[in-house]
Amino acid sequence: MSFSKLSILLGAIGLTVSLIGCTTTTTPLSKNQLMTNSMNHLTDSTPRLAIIAAFGQEADLLIESTKDKKEYIINGRKFVTGTLEGAEVVITLSGISMTNAAMTTQMITDHFNLKGIVFSGIAGSLNPDLHVGDVVIAKSWLAPNEVYYNNTKDLPSACGKPGDISCLGIKLADNVPAWKNQFLRETNVMNSSNYKSVALTSKFGDTDVPMAYGEMRVDFPVDSKMLNMIDKVQKPTETKLEPICSGANCYHPKIVIGQRGISSGAFLANAEYREYLHKNLLGDCVDMETAAVAQVAYSNNIPFIAFRSLSDLAGADHDPNVAAFFGSGIAQRNAAKLTMAFIDQWKGQ
Incomplete structure (x- = not known):
């Protein structure tokens, strides 16, 4: 086994052990604690529809039609709450x-x-x-922009087989032609519904080692x-x-x-x-x-x-x-x- 692949294997096993260690040493939150934490909002707990605009003029048009407006400045960004078309809303600009x-x-x-x-x-x-x-x-x-930028137009084979880059903790998108030397990758994402799931494994010898949790998405x-x-x-x-x-x-x-x-x-x-x-x-x-x-x-x-x-x-x-x-x-x-x-x-x- 090459030094680089051995390093990847040790790193992957270390990551898995650390994740398992975190799981076994952390006291799980009760259902009530999870619900309480999910209901804590730093500024306003009124259920609202968020409207995020890319440009100021559109946000201004919506804010003009909003009733019972209240303005918050958070880290220099303006958020306006109120009622628009009978719905509770909060409006802001994303920035480019x-x-x-x-x-x-x-x-x-x-x-x-x-x-x-x-x-x-x-x-x-x-x-x-x-x-x-x-x-x-x-x-x-x-x-x-989530890509594997290869030296050539050949299918990447960083982990031994063509198309297999799982030992790096990443995965190519299936059946998507490359743009020149750039191969589209799937994106790893975690949320409260999927965080316990193993999203990606890589085989080291006879062992399938978890490389990412949550799920992989295009x-x-x-x-x-x-x-x-x-x-x-x-x-x-x-x-x-x-x-x-x-x-x-x-x-x-x-x-x-x-x-x-x-x-x-x-x-x-x-x-x-x-x-x-x-x-x-x-x-x-x-x-x-x-x-x-x-x-x-x-x-x-x-x-x-x-x-x-x-x-x-x-x-x-x-x-x-x-x-x-x-x-x-x-x-x-x-x-x-x-x-x-x-x-x-x-x-x-």
Whole structure:
């Protein structure tokens, strides 16, 4: 056995022993203690629907319509509670980037008692059949920056067999073609429902050693009940959306149920990569926040859905109308209309 593989084995066994040690030396919480801990919220315990917006104008539109407003500043971020369309809500901005979005989502989860999360903003289109101004509601969200970056285009075989990288504590996504030398990985996620489960093992000799707990996932689905509510608001809300006009030509935006949304810390301005994401990952829209919000929501067992209004075709030649579209506020107003229509259906949940 090579020194490097021996080191991995010893590290893996050490990790497993430490986890077992933690399990055997920690006194399990009673059911009442678990319930009490889950009900403690740092700022406000009123059950609320969280609305997280990517841009300030949309949040301002929603806050203007909110009644009985109360403002909290937490670590420099503003959170506004109140009643919107008859539902108790808390509204905030995510900030741009995956890290800001994840941090804000966990913060709002810790400080407020959330019954659900709605995330809304602008995105680039990955699907050439969609139109600027359309609002996409993806069924699931994925972050393609979780990759194994190989030296070659050959299938990685870090642990002996082609495609096996389990001894590193990670796993390749099944049946997803690589982007050049980058192979998509599954993401490890833990929550209160799965943390005792072994998500990934690797064989060292005759021993299957646990390498990760929880589960391994490629993407994070939106809540099925939330998605079903869209059927009731889709057509009535479409008639109220503002048209996108260029000269005398106008397009009336549609609300589209998409297959998958894509999020990454990189701003996508590459047509070849856009085509890869659309063809191989079934992506319809791309942004820099939503998949992070989806993962945090999943980790906290909180129902989640996202609305994204398309600003342009990602990676296409520069369109001078994009800046005008951003500046007009039409996308933000249309997204806000869909959000309010959804909340009207959501209240009472």
